Amino acid sequence: MSDYKALQEAVLKGDIKTALEQTQKAIDAKDVARDVLDNGLIPAMDEMGDRFAKGVAFVPQMLRAAKTMQECVKLLQPLFAEGDITSKGKVLIGTVKGDLHDIGKNLVAMMLEGAGFTIVDIGVDVSPDKFVEKVKETNPDIVGMSALLSTTMPAMPETIEALKTAGLRDNIKIMIGGAPVTEKYATQIEADSYASDAGSAVAKAKELLGIS
Ligand code: B1M
Numbered sequence: 001m002s003d004y005k006a007l008q009e010a011v012l013k014g015d016i017k018t019a020l021e022q023t024q025k026a027i028d029a030k031d032v033a034r035d036v037l038d039n040g041l042i043p044a045m046d047e048m049g050d051r052f053a054k055g056v057a058f059v060p061q062m063l064r065a066a067k068t069m070q071e072c073v074k075l076l077q078p079l080f081a082e083g084d085i086t087s088k089g090k091v092l093i094g095t096v097k098g099d100l101h102d103i104g105k106n107l108v109a110m111m112l113e114g115a116g117f118t119i120v121d122i123g124v125d126v127s128p129d130k131f132v133e134k135v136k137e138t139n140p141d142i143v144g145m146s147a148l149l150s151t152t153m154p155a156m157p158e159t160i161e162a163l164k165t166a167g168l169r170d171n172i173k174i175m176i177g178g179a180p181v182t183e184k185y186a187t188q189i190e191a192d193s194y195a196s197d198a199g200s201a202v203a204k205a206k207e208l209l210g211i212s
Helices: 005-013 016-028 033-054 059-080 103-114 128-138 155-165 183-188 198-208
Strands: 090-095 118-121 142-146 173-177
Touching: 005 016, 005 033, 005 059, 016 033, 016 059, 033 059, 059 103, 090 103, 090 128, 103 118, 103 142, 103 198, 128 142, 128 155, 142 155, 142 198, 155 173, 173 198
Parallel strands: 090 118, 090 142, 142 173
Antiparallel strands: none
């Protein structure tokens, strides 16, 4: 296993070149992509979040770290494929209204795609009406919602309500996730499933559709 300190430091500094070199080094050392994420990239973003919360890092640093992580994730992307490319079902995924965080959502989408799901990614700041419109247009099996801000979590039940009003709720399964979201919240708002990370999102999606 690689030493991920240098990768973490590079992400924190927003040093894309070094971060890509370190990611490539881990790939060359045959590290598992999940390890690079769990031990290198995600701890760096958590540290950035702590620095932001303490007032020692600001939005431009968060943005730079996010961009650096995204570039590294692109490099890891081919390693996420499970091999079976027959579609296991269609997942429509977006970050809810008012929320611009998309790294977690993109990771979830990427892992689901790697596991054989067809992905319709409708981006960030997606209003309940847009979810409804896109569900009508693309007819997914699962609707995935991501929220990273406690202030945007209420857009999840709003979206579920809009799907109910449009008569679409019974045809789909709903999965939610994001750092402030919990299993308890999922039960409370009557979502069908909650996943704490991208790996478990794949397992939960398979469970929802009754596939192994
Ligand atoms: Co923001 N931000 N941010 N930010 N940001 C957080 C979330 C925060 C916790 C930082 C902090 O204070 N410690 C805090 C939220 C506090 C709260 O409400 N609880 C915060 C804040 C306050 C803000 C702003 C309000 C700051 C400001 O402007 N004053 C602002 C809001 C903008 C907006 O959205 N309207 C803001 C802006 C930004 C940037 C744009 C600068 C940037 C985002 C860039 C981007 O995404 N393209 C950013 C970043 C980078 C962060 C932190 C540092 C990192 C987030 C991240 O990418 N994590 C974050 C601190 C932190 O999370 N520790 C923070 C890595 C990612 C892989 O994890 O997204 O949790 P995560 O996804 C995981 C799981 O949650 C799960 O799987 C993923 C992979 O394992 N998951 C799902 C996610 N979605 C899922 C969906 C599923 C299932 C699982 O099913 C569908």
